[in-house]
Amino acid sequence: MTDTAAPAGATPKAKKSLFKALEIDTRLLGMIGAFVVLCLVFNVVTDGRFLTPRNIFNLTIQTVSVAIMATGMVFVIVTRNIDLSVGSLLAACSAVMAMTQTWLLPDVLGLGLGHPIIWLVAIVVGLVVGTAIGAFQGFLVGYLSIPAFIVTLGGLLVWRNVAWYLTAGQTIGPLDATFMKFGGINGTLGTDASWAVAAVAAVAAVAVIFMARRSKLAHGFPVKPLWAEGLLALVAAGAIVGFIAILNAYDVPIGRLRRIFEARGQEIPEGFSMGYGLPVSVLVLIAIAVAMTVIARRTRLGRYIFATGGNPDAAELSGINTRLLTVKVFAIMGALCALSAVVASARLANHSNDIGTLDELRVIAAAVIGGTALSGGIGTIYGAILGALIMQSLQSGMAMVGVDAPLQNIVVGSVLVLAVLIDIQYRKRTGGK
């Protein structure tokens, strides 16, 4: 575009210079805009039922499982690969973890049901299995040069049926009580702890913004004007606090409260109410999002992932071991499938054979709607999470409006194709790849 080359003093257009000063990814703005419009439309059509604390809470916990895997899919697609096996891998991890916590630890090792270490061991076992399977698939792709499409298409069939075989097709449950706290509504921080998290996160966000600024100044690099940086920090902190405020505003239903008090042998006080606050599963997603973003932006591994996606030959000539890199990327994907399995099975309170069915499509769609280019080299973690959120909102919103199931899928499928079309046009216009 010509305006990027124009000298700084030349006829500033108010709108453009605002975005320029803020240095915000316009693509991100477009996605947020689309999301906001989507929410507002559903809210109007549902007579204000869409944007209630309750529905936002539910939307959030429904998004977590796919969003976690979508962050890993970004790395996979950025390196010009694909992983069709994530839903099946999730099922395999879920099966192994369910067996670990309901049979292996309590019965075979004799810890007994409800032992406080069970949830942790189960998760570790799941992570090991997921990482190992992912690494194995990565090995087939990286070292044996079998196309990722084929390896993971095979995996799609293999891992779900490994799960079936292991569990003899049985639904396994109920799961360990502590483990189930990762599922969403059964494990929330409550209002006080949620406010604390909001405060810490807001301070951290502001600190990161201003520390980056200080480091730039120290090296004599150009920085955004102070007001722009301040505005950005304010928006970030405001978004964090606002989000927590909404989750805190969703009150635990009175019937449930009564049961909680009864379990303690107490009478519920008159007029007592309690907000759910931040679900543990969302906290897990946030932690993963931060970790994956740091990997993508600030570590060599991330740099090599993007370099390899941009130009595999150049990466190779720069001494990057692209084969091993492929193994690492698929291993990360496998580990994230395991974490997703924790959230998904905990939400359902048991393991069933069809857990995670069709998740591969949702995860790939989330990453792609979030701006990950299938040609490789381009993608962001926050984009993929936003993509997952948009997909889930679309699905839930239509369900709420009463759109028929087949129509729902037709719309979601069309939106995916449309999103990619818009993305291609956008990249052409901005001169990106």
Added chain:
Amino acid sequence: MAATMDAEHASPGATPLVEMDGIRLAFGGVHAVDGVSLTLHAGEVLGLLGHNGAGKSTLIKILSGAYRMDSGTIRINGEAVKIESPRDSRRYNIETIYQTLALADNLDATANLFLGRELVTPLGLMNDAKMEAETRKIMARLNPNFKRLSEPVSALSGGQRQSVAIARAVYFNAKILIMDEPTAALGVHETQMVAELIEELKKQGLGIILISHDTREMMELCDRVAVMKNGQLVGTERVEDVTEDDILSMIILGKNPRAAV
């Protein structure tokens, strides 16, 4: 320091920086490099000429570790070495500007310059600020007009991309510099700057292998020129011993007129 280097390579008995001996590499049935031997001394510019497909790029890619040769030996400072990957060649301070530039288009100039050799903080995270500052320093030296350090290199002009590739090869204190058609995408002024850079690096005692199609330019810049045809070495001559026409006939006919005498 440059003076001692000069003295070293000037003495006829000095150990060559690089000796490539009987190098062969075939791709399927194509003998891309077919028994080529070359030497390169410190403080010397060796030109490599030949038609497209003569095997020049393949030969230098063997030295830079991009390809593994089928047979032959490589000695660096008299010692036989195994160069099996780009990492190996970097260990011997060999830096290469590839004909294709080998840039990751989606990354910026800084990321490309440090690709595979990122500077990290004590925590193991990338030290972006330091890397960007270093990139600014070297680019100021090589291409003072270049200011677009944090844009994807896909947005840059051919000349700017070339200067990023050159900066990457020069920044890491190479002892052996391979330049495969470094001026192909450059204008007259930029080509002149590369010529000056080559002179400067040569004075610092680097050994440089330069590939170009511009025979006149090669006669000016190089101490010796080697000509290849169909994967074989036609001959190697000191530039003061031959005319431009001699070189051209070596390229075209594949025969060394001086050897025929």
